[in-house]
Structure formats: C-alpha cells, structure tokens
Amino acid sequence: MNKERRAVARLALVVLATPAFAGAGDWPQLWGPQVTAAVEDPGIASRAALAVIWRRPVGSGFSGIAVAGARGFTGESDGTNDLAVAFDVKTGATSWRTVLGPTYRGHDGSRDGPLATPAVGGGRVFMPGPHGLLVAMDAASGRELWRRDLPKDLEAKLPHYGFGSSPVLVGDLVMLQIGGKEKSGLVAFEAATGKLAWSTLPSETKGGSTGYTMATPAEIAGTPQLVVMGHDRVFGVKVLDGSVVWTHLLAEPEEPTRSPLPLPNGRLLLSRYSGAILLEVSRDGGALKAAEVWRSPRLKNSYSPNVAQGGFVYGFSGQFLVCVDAATGEQRWRQKVNAGTLIRVGQHLLILGEQSGALRVVEATPEAYRLVAEAPVLNPGAQSSTGPSYADGRIFVRNVEEMVALSLTGSPARAALEVTR
Amino acid sequence: MRTALATLLFGVASSLSVAAEDAPWPQWLGPARTGAASDTAVIPRTGAIRLKVAWRRPLGVGTAGLSVASDRLVTLDSEADKVSAVALSRADGSVLWRTLLDTGLPDEERGPGSTPAVKGGLAFVLSPTCQLRGLDLATGKVVWHVDLKARFAAAPRQGCISSPLLEGDRVIVQSGAAEDHRVLAFDQRTGELSWSSKGAFRANYSSPGLRESASGRQVLIHHTDITTPTSPKGGVSALRAQDGQLLWQTTLDQSWSYATPIPFAADRVLLATWNDVAAIEVPAGDKGDLRTLWRVPAFTYYVNPPVYHDGHFYGTGGDLLRCVRATDGGTAWEEKTYPGSVALVDGHLAFLSVTAGLLRIVEATPVGYKERARVEALSPGARAETPPSVAGRRLFLRNDEEVVAVDLETS
Numbered sequence: 001m002n003k004e005r006r007a008v009a010r011l012a013l014v015v016l017a018t019p020a021f022a023g024a025g026d027w028p029q030l031w032g033p034q035v036t037a038a039v040e041d042p043g044i045a046s047r048a049a050l051a052v053i054w055r056r057p058v059g060s061g062f063s064g065i066a067v068a069g070a071r072g073f074t075g076e077s078d079g080t081n082d083l084a085v086a087f088d089v090k091t092g093a094t095s096w097r098t099v100l101g102p103t104y105r106g107h108d109g110s111r112d113g114p115l116a117t118p119a120v121g122g123g124r125v126f127m128p129g130p131h132g133l134l135v136a137m138d139a140a141s142g143r144e145l146w147r148r149d150l151p152k153d154l155e156a157k158l159p160h161y162g163f164g165s166s167p168v169l170v171g172d173l174v175m176l177q178i179g180g181k182e183k184s185g186l187v188a189f190e191a192a193t194g195k196l197a198w199s200t201l202p203s204e205t206k207g208g209s210t211g212y213t214m215a216t217p218a219e220i221a222g223t224p225q226l227v228v229m230g231h232d233r234v235f236g237v238k239v240l241d242g243s244v245v246w247t248h249l250l251a252e253p254e255e256p257t258r259s260p261l262p263l264p265n266g267r268l269l270l271s272r273y274s275g276a277i278l279l280e281v282s283r284d285g286g287a288l289k290a291a292e293v294w295r296s297p298r299l300k301n302s303y304s305p306n307v308a309q310g311g312f313v314y315g316f317s318g319q320f321l322v323c324v325d326a327a328t329g330e331q332r333w334r335q336k337v338n339a340g341t342l343i344r345v346g347q348h349l350l351i352l353g354e355q356s357g358a359l360r361v362v363e364a365t366p367e368a369y370r371l372v373a374e375a376p377v378l379n380p381g382a383q384s385s386t387g388p389s390y391a392d393g394r395i396f397v398r399n400v401e402e403m404v405a406l407s408l409t410g411s412p413a414r415a416a417l418e419v420t421r
Numbered sequence: 422m423r424t425a426l427a428t429l430l431f432g433v434a435s436s437l438s439v440a441a442e443d444a445p446w447p448q449w450l451g452p453a454r455t456g457a458a459s460d461t462a463v464i465p466r467t468g469a470i471r472l473k474v475a476w477r478r479p480l481g482v483g484t485a486g487l488s489v490a491s492d493r494l495v496t497l498d499s500e501a502d503k504v505s506a507v508a509l510s511r512a513d514g515s516v517l518w519r520t521l522l523d524t525g526l527p528d529e530e531r532g533p534g535s536t537p538a539v540k541g542g543l544a545f546v547l548s549p550t551c552q553l554r555g556l557d558l559a560t561g562k563v564v565w566h567v568d569l570k571a572r573f574a575a576a577p578r579q580g581c582i583s584s585p586l587l588e589g590d591r592v593i594v595q596s597g598a599a600e601d602h603r604v605l606a607f608d609q610r611t612g613e614l615s616w617s618s619k620g621a622f623r624a625n626y627s628s629p630g631l632r633e634s635a636s637g638r639q640v641l642i643h644h645t646d647i648t649t650p651t652s653p654k655g656g657v658s659a660l661r662a663q664d665g666q667l668l669w670q671t672t673l674d675q676s677w678s679y680a681t682p683i684p685f686a687a688d689r690v691l692l693a694t695w696n697d698v699a700a701i702e703v704p705a706g707d708k709g710d711l712r713t714l715w716r717v718p719a720f721t722y723y724v725n726p727p728v729y730h731d732g733h734f735y736g737t738g739g740d741l742l743r744c745v746r747a748t749d750g751g752t753a754w755e756e757k758t759y760p761g762s763v764a765l766v767d768g769h770l771a772f773l774s775v776t777a778g779l780l781r782i783v784e785a786t787p788v789g790y791k792e793r794a795r796v797e798a799l800s801p802g803a804r805a806e807t808p809p810s811v812a813g814r815r816l817f818l819r820n821d822e823e824v825v826a827v828d829l830e831t832s
Binding site: 301353358381382 | 529695723803821
C-alpha cells in the first residue's frame with residue numbers, strides 16, 4: 001500500500017502524560033492512558049482467547065475509540081455530517097451523538113469522516129473534526145461545552161487529508177499537535193474553558209506542517225515532557241509551559257511514522273520509514289542533551305505503534321512482526337504476518353490485520369513468535385486501518401462500517417473463536 | 422518461421438520454440454493495453470459457469486503483473502532486496518527459469534511494480550533500479566541491457582515501476598528520467614534507442630497507454646504536475662509513436678493518479694484519477710483544444726484504470742463496483758463489492774477484490790449487477806492490487822506471496 005494511503009490511516013496524535021482523571025482500566029485517548037499503546041491488566045490470565053461480545057454498524061471514518069467507565073467514544077460520518085458518538089461499552093448501543101460539522105469528503109484514497117480519535121477525561125470529551133474544529137462536550141450527555149476553530153483562531157494549516165491529530169489530556173490541559181505558522185505546532189488548551197494555555201513550535205523546525213507527526217509524554221531527568229518528532233529533528237517540550245528543553249537533529253529528513261516510545265533511563269525509541277534510532281537523553285551540566293545509542297533497519301515502514309515489554313520492543317517492520325532487544329537493537333525474532341496495528345495488554349500483543357480484518361493474540365516474549373489466538377472479526381473486503389483499544393477486559397475494534405467489542409478472557413491457549421455475527 | 426529466425430539471431434540454443442506472437446496477454450493491460458482479452462466465445466451466455474483454482478504456487482513480493490506468452494507466464498518478484506524475472510509454466514505454474522536482475526530496490530515492501538512485456542521470443546523487463554533488459558523468453562538469459570540510470574539519469578524516488586509498452590518494433594518506457602528523456606523508445610530486438618521524447622511532461626510512475634488515431638498511433642501518458650505540492654494536478658498527453666513528438670496535452674485541476682489513460686470511441690480518452698474519472702475529447706487532426714466531456718467521481722483508481730465495453734465503463738469507486746455510461750458519465754448501476762481490479766473477458770468482468778481474495782465473473786452489461794461465478798482464489802489479508810491476466814478460459818492472479826491460475830468452467 002502506498003505511503004500516502006498509509007498516511008491517511010495513521011494520522012498523528014499528540015500524546016501526553018497520565019491524564020488526571022482516568023479511571024483504572026480506561027483507554028482515555030488514542031494509544032491509551034500513557035500513549036504507549038500498552039496497558040497492564042493483572043485480571044487477564046496468562047493465556048487468552050477471544051470472544052465477540054457485540055457488533056454494530058458505525059459510519060465512515062478512521063477515528064479510533066476512547067473509553068471511560070461505562071462509555072466508549074468515537075467519530076463517524078453519517079454521509080452529511082461528522083459526528084462524535086458515545087456508546088454503551090456493554091452493549092454497543094448509542095448513548096448520544098453530537099454534530100461536529102459538515103462531513104469531510106474522502107479524496108486521494110481517503111474516506112469520508114473524522115480522522116482523529118476523541119479524548120475523554122474529567123467528565124468531558126474532546127473531539128477534533130477534520131476541518132479543524134476542536135469541540136469539547138459533556139461526556140454524559142454530549143452537550144457542547146466549548147469549541148475552538150484551529151485554522152481561524154491559530155492560523156493552523158489544513159493538512160492534505162484534513163486534521164488528523166488526536167488530543168491528549170494531561171492534568172487540566174488538552175493538547176493537540178497541529179501544523180501551521182510559527183508557535184502553533186503544539187498547542188495546549190484549558191480543558192474546562194478552551195482557553196489557550198500555551199503554544200509552541202520552535203522556529204528552527206523545518207517543513208511547516210507537523211500535522212501528521214506525533215508527540216509522547218515522558219518523564220526525562222525528572223522533568224515531565226512531551227517528546228515531539230519532526231521531519232528533521234526530535235525535541236522535548238515541558239508540559240508546564242511548552243518550552244523546548246532539548247533538541248536532537250536527525251541527519252536525513254523523513255516523515256515520522258510512529259510515536260517516540262519512552263523506555264527506562266531517559267531512552268527513547270524513534271521509528272521512521274527507513275528504520276529505528278535509539279536515543280538517550282541525559283543531563284549535561286544544567287541542560288538536557290540527546291545522543292544516539294544505536295540504529296537499526298528494523299521497525300521500519302509501518303504506522304503501527306511499537307510497544308515495550310521487559311527490555312524488548314515489539315512492532316511491525318513492513319510486513320514482519322519483529323522483536324528487538326531494546327538495549328542493543330538486535331533482532332530476536334521476526335514473523336511474516338498480515339500487517340496491521342498492534343497494542344499490548346499485559347503479556348499479550350493484540351494485532352488487528354489491516355487487510356484481513358482478523359484479530360490475533362501473540363505472546364509478548366523474546367523467545368519466539370507464539371500465536372495464542374486468532375479470530376476473523378471485521379470483513380476482509382473493508383480495509384481496517386484504525387487501531388484497537390482496550391479497557392476493562394474489552395477490546396474495541398472498528399473500520400469504516402462496523403465496530404466490534406471482544407473480550408480477552410482467560411481460557412486454554414489457541415481456543416478457536418466462534419464469531420457471532 | 423520468425424521465431425526460428427529470432428532464435429538463430431541471438432544464438433541461443435533452444436529446443437523449445439516459444440511463439441510469443443501467440444501471446445494472449447503480452448503486456449500490462451493486455452493485447453490492446455485496455456484491460457481486455459481478445460478471445461471471444463469463452464463464456465457461454467446462458468447456463469451455469471463456475472471458477473475453479475487450477476494451480477497455486479508461491480511467488481515473491483511485487484505488484485508486477487503476469488504477462489502471458491504461448492506456454493508461459495512472465496513476471497517480476499523480489500525476495501528481500503533481490504529482484505528477479507521469473508517464467509512459470511501456464512500448465513502447472515512450475516518455474517521454467519528465474520533470472521536475478523538486480524540487488525537493491527527503493528521499497529522492499531512493495532517489490533517490483535513493472536509488468537514485463539513479451540514479444541518475438543523476448544521478454545522486456547524493467548527493474549525498480551531502472552535497468553531495462555530484453556531477456557530470451559525461452560531461457561531467461563539477458564540479450565540486451567540498458568542502464569537507464571547511468572545513461573539517462575533515471576532515479577525516481579519510488580523506483581522504476583512503469584510497465585513497458587509494445588508498439589510495432591519498439592518497446593516504450595516512461596523512464597523516470599527528466600526533461601527530454603522522460604519517455605524512451607527502444608528497438609525490441611537490439612535495445613538500441615529509437616527515440617527520446619521531446620516536451621513530454623513529468624510522468625515517473627504511470628504506464629503508457631496506446632491510441633490509434635487517423636494519423637497514426639499515439640502513446641498516451643498520464644502526467645502529474647506537482648509544482649504546488651498541496652494541490653497536485655494531473656493530465657494526459659499524447660506522443661507520436663513514430664518519433665516521440667508531443668502532439669497534445671490537457672491538465673485537470675485537483676486530481677491525479679498513475680492510472681493508464683484508456684482510448685474509447687474514435688476520438689476520446691478516459692483519464693482515471695484517485696478521485697474521479699474524466700472523458701476527454703481529442704479534436705480531429707489533434708489540433709485545437711481538448712474538451713472535457715464529463716468528469717464524475719464514479720471511479721477512484723490509483724494504478725489500474727476501469728475497463729470499457731460496449732459504451733460503458735466498469736470499475737470501482739470506493740467500495741462500489743459501478744457501470745458508467747460513456748456518453749455522459751452517468752451511473753447505470755452500482756453494487757457494494759469493496760475495491761477491486763477488473764479485466765474484461767468475452768463481455769464479462771473478471772473482478773478481483775483487493776483485500777478479500779475473491780475473484781468474481783460479472784456480466785458487463787448496463788442492465789444491472791449480474792454475478793455468474795465466484796471463488797476465493799487468494800487468501801484474505803494478502804493485498805492483491807494487480808489486475809488479473811487472461812488467456813482463453815484461464816485467469817492468472819498474483820499478490821505478494823502466490824500466483825494462482827483459475828479456470829472458467831461450464832458445469
């Protein structure tokens with residue numbers, strides 16, 4: 001699949017530190033509570049199997065699913081408008097729908113509808129529409145609380161496929177990565193009022209639009225930061241005020257494809273189209289400075305996140321799922337699988353195949369590729385580019401026409417799944 | 422007779438006379454470069470028909486199509502960074518020869534994208550590193566080789582993925598080089614440069630089409646204008662097949678792709694883009710303005726164009742298979758099938774799903790969607806962008822892991 005089409009499906013997210021009001025087991029924004037596409041769940045047994053709980057239609061869009069308590073949230077098009085939708089996690093029934101604006105029409109390989117995944121916290125849902133409206137709603141009723149018009153208010157440039165950055169919540173701020181003029185690359189709004197708290201885009205960052213790039217919360221050298229990936233550099237920004245605390249130039253400019261993955265001891269894994277780089281950020285006198293530890297041709301060419309577990313990193317490298325030693329970059333194993341998006345739940349990698357629409361459970365172990373369970377879930381005719389979400393024992397997946405909730409229950413390994421359609 | 426002479430000329434001892442003149446599907450989009458098979462009386466109009474997988478073989482990565490000669494298929498594939506040309510038996514898919522072409526390619530995940538062309542006992546192959554070769558069809562040995570990179574500075578970012586065009590005694594390629602070397606014609610037998618285009622527009626990744634006009638054959642190029650990156654444009658231009666001279670061109674706003682332009686009716690060309698499709702009228706004598714007769718978002722294609730049959734076009738737009746009237750671009754019918762590629766076989770569509778591995782035979786009629794047969798030929802999950810090739814009653818399909826032959830059978 002060509003790069004442009006992948007870009008449509010894997011639009012950037014801004015990721016933040018632990019949200020203040022996330023309940024245990026929530027998935028409050030794209031790629032989860034830490035925005036690392038991973039959660040622990042001690043309630044899940046070491047062996048897992050899949051069972052469909054419910055299945056329902058959903059409108060067109062690439063929006064992922066956020067979950068808080070009894071409710072899940074996503075975005076869709078009804079053919080005329082783009083909407084934020086809330087549903088009951090137990091049954092899939094719609095709780096409310098709020099119109100964001102006229103539908104963003106698919107073009108150049110993309111589809112109608114919203115691209116960003118909503119974020120939920122503190123009783124509020126935040127959903128950016130593809131035309132650039134950020135709307136805050138009451139999570140229980142869907143009633144609109146405030147809105148910001150990013151192109152109008154912040155001179156944000158509309159990316160080619162529309163605004164696709166997903167918001168992240170940290171403390172009482174909603175953060176969003178947008179492109180455009182100076183000082184509007186990364187913005188933070190007060191969650192309660194929508195007032196702009198700060199904005200930043202270091203003027204040295206080349207290439208105008210950062211609309212598809214990603215940032216990750218990390219605590220480095222005692223400072224809570226966001227690590228922002230640009231085309232030709234990676235840098236750390238203070239959550240408190242958006243000031244840049246360190247910058248590392250990358251020799252060859254390239255479109256970033258995945259969130260930087262924070263690892264212990266100030267280490268960060270960067271995955272780009274051409275391969276991976278491990279950086280170590282450390283204190284050098286009064287300042288923070290980054291240095292390369294290793295480079296690897298692995299973990300290239302995929303928009304799916306990488307996940308870390310026990311000193312190893314798991315992720316896609318093109319059509320291969322690979323396990324890499326985080327300390328050295330050496331590959332432990334690789335397996336050709338139907339590529340897609342992966343998240344980690346405890347010891348389990350959950351992979352939604354983009355073409356196959358099938359969900360696989362693979363053991364997060366450096367010993368070998370071990371398939372634990374597999375189930376056909378979404379129609380293979382319809383491409384399934386949106387990543388899965390996980391909350392409270394339930395896996396949520398969707399594509400441009402259907403949404404499915406599955407349970408990851410403990411049961412004998414390799415239990416086959418009966419899909420109730 | 423000609424084949425024997427060709428064999429003698431190249432000094433290649435071959436006990437097998439490979440009559441490539443009988444090639445039923447000699448290049449990308451088939452004999453006439455329109456996605457249509459030439460055989461008639463292949464599918465009975467009434468009665469049940471079915472599709473049956475005849476054989477299945479592993480194949481490496483690539484979207485390069487399968488060209489069909491009298492007894493063999495020829496395509497390109499890759500394994501890691503090694504690109505090969507491979508000939509397979511039509512009868513059972515066994516490998517007849519495999520020739521390593523080059524090591525290294527811009528995108529190992531995509532593999533080679535150029536469909537070989539076969540004619541006169543030769544196979545013309547273009548590798549992603551822009552090496553054009555004429556191979557002996559019987560043995561796979563290299564007969565001639567042109568390094569487009571060294572000679573013409575061809576180095577497009579995605580590699581050379583355009584499919585060569587057969588035209589008379591020439592093999593014509595969109596080279597990925599700049600300026601007056603964008604489209605190149607070589608002598609099929611020797612690889613000598615026949616002409617280099619003058620005034621052609623940038624067109625690194627599309628594959629040329631072919632049009633017969635009153636004044637002679639024309640090479641149709643789908644060009645792209647990316648001078649404004651946020652709103653790239655595309656269009657179609659025609660070069661005289663004889664000497665590569667630019668004859669006419671038109672550029673549309675806000676839409677482009679790498680789909681091959683398709684001639685239809687006496688004076689029209691269909692340009693399919695990523696967002697829509699436009700019917701363009703070429704004035705008599707190629708002089709004067711080109712008119713866009715209609716433009717509708719009925720089809721959305723990136724590389725494969727729709728097919729034309731009996732006054733209508735067939736192909737997919739989004740998740741819908743559509744029949745569109747050539748007169749005004751109006752939709753006659755549409756059916757939810759999810760995206761797929763189409764080849765035309767005896768008044769029917771061979772429709773291959775991109776992701777579900779499903780091959781269907783559907784009547785090419787404006788009356789409505791009438792499916793005659795289907796089979797799950799490729800595994801769901803392995804992306805199949807390459808349209809089917811056709812030879813008589815047998816269809817050939819490939820993806821990144823296998824090549825499959827499927828037969829049309831009457832019960």
